[in-house]
Amino acid sequence: MKNRAFVALFVAVVLALPALAQTGSTSQDQPASSQTMQAAPAAQTAPAASSSTDQAASTSSPTVGATGKQPLQPETREGFWGKMNPFARKKYVQRQTQPIRDRVNELDELTASNSKMIKDVDSRAQQGIQLASAKASEADQHAVDAGNKAQAAQLTATQASTRLTTVEQVVGNIDQYKATTQTEIRFRPGQSVLSENAKTALDDMATPLKSQRGYIIEVQGFSSGRGQAAIATSQKMADSVVRYLVLNHDVPVYRIYVVGMGNAPVPSASADDQAKTKRTSGGRVEISLLKNDLEQLTASSTTADQPAK
Numbered sequence: 001m002k003n004r005a006f007v008a009l010f011v012a013v014v015l016a017l018p019a020l021a022q023t024g025s026t027s028q029d030q031p032a033s034s035q036t037m038q039a040a041p042a043a044q045t046a047p048a049a050s051s052s053t054d055q056a057a058s059t060s061s062p063t064v065g066a067t068g069k070q071p072l073q074p075e076t077r078e079g080f081w082g083k084m085n086p087f088a089r090k091k092y093v094q095r096q097t098q099p100i101r102d103r104v105n106e107l108d109e110l111t112a113s114n115s116k117m118i119k120d121v122d123s124r125a126q127q128g129i130q131l132a133s134a135k136a137s138e139a140d141q142h143a144v145d146a147g148n149k150a151q152a153a154q155l156t157a158t159q160a161s162t163r164l165t166t167v168e169q170v171v172g173n174i175d176q177y178k179a180t181t182q183t184e185i186r187f188r189p190g191q192s193v194l195s196e197n198a199k200t201a202l203d204d205m206a207t208p209l210k211s212q213r214g215y216i217i218e219v220q221g222f223s224s225g226r227g228q229a230a231i232a233t234s235q236k237m238a239d240s241v242v243r244y245l246v247l248n249h250d251v252p253v254y255r256i257y258v259v260g261m262g263n264a265p266v267p268s269a270s271a272d273d274q275a276k277t278k279r280t281s282g283g284r285v286e287i288s289l290l291k292n293d294l295e296q297l298t299a300s301s302t303t304a305d306q307p308a309k
């Protein structure tokens with residue numbers, strides 16, 4: 001009986017110890033909360049003192065977290081079971097972990113805010129880069145256009161300079177005519193009518209002249225005989241040639257120069273004896289086509305007016 005009573009007493013003591021420990025920890029928490037409630041009116045009555053105390057505490061704190069608050073301090077007070085109570089209640093655990101959860105939520109909000117700010121900065125940076133790239137491309141295009149215009153202006157200036165040089169040469173030699181072709185028409189003695197062979201020779205010479213400029217035709221008539229009779233006969237033969245050119249080939253009269261030479265001596269055509277002269281036997285007309293550089297100027301002007309490929 002005594003042993004049973006001793007065992008029952010021991011079990012009762014063991015079961016009562018956790019309840020006493022829980023009561024002790026609760027009673028220790030209550031004085032702390034009551035002290036906090038008592039300290040609140042004092043803080044309200046002395047705001048200047050509390051603000052100075054907070055400034056001193058923030059100045060003296062060695063580290064500050066990302067949220068701008070001091071790190072959580074571990075609990076130094078120990079109860080009956082030490083820092084970890086195996087029989088702690090749910091409210092006690094929630095009360096102990098609530099500051100940690102609050103701090104984690106603040107950190108999550110701060111992280112989300114920083115991420116948004118980083119995205120905004122990155123978006124503005126990308127827009128700035130794209131705008132700068134577009135401006136650079138536009139500037140490059142303007143530079144290419146300016147280069148093309150400069151090349152075109154240089155080409156135009158070169159063509160104008162070349163044409164001016166040609167014009168100066170033509171103007172300087174405008175009255176300098178060079179013989180290109182010569183045709184001789186033979187007449188029977190005492191006649192001034194053109195033969196079929198003479199007309200064919202005149203056609204071959206005058207047909208290409210319809211599209212040409214800068215030329216003159218020199219017509220010289222020669223006749224056998226002496227004095228004014230020979231001159232009159234040579235003039236009639238030369239006039240028949242001029243009449244045919246004007247009527248059949250529309251050669252302007254102002255481009256034809258007619259001279260009746262009569263029986264005047266002419267230079268010898270022989271290469272062995274250029275100094276000798278001979279007189280005409282029978283009737284003949286010499287037609288000489290002379291040109292200056294005006295045709296060359298017209299050709300160069302047409303080439304310059306054509307667009308460059």
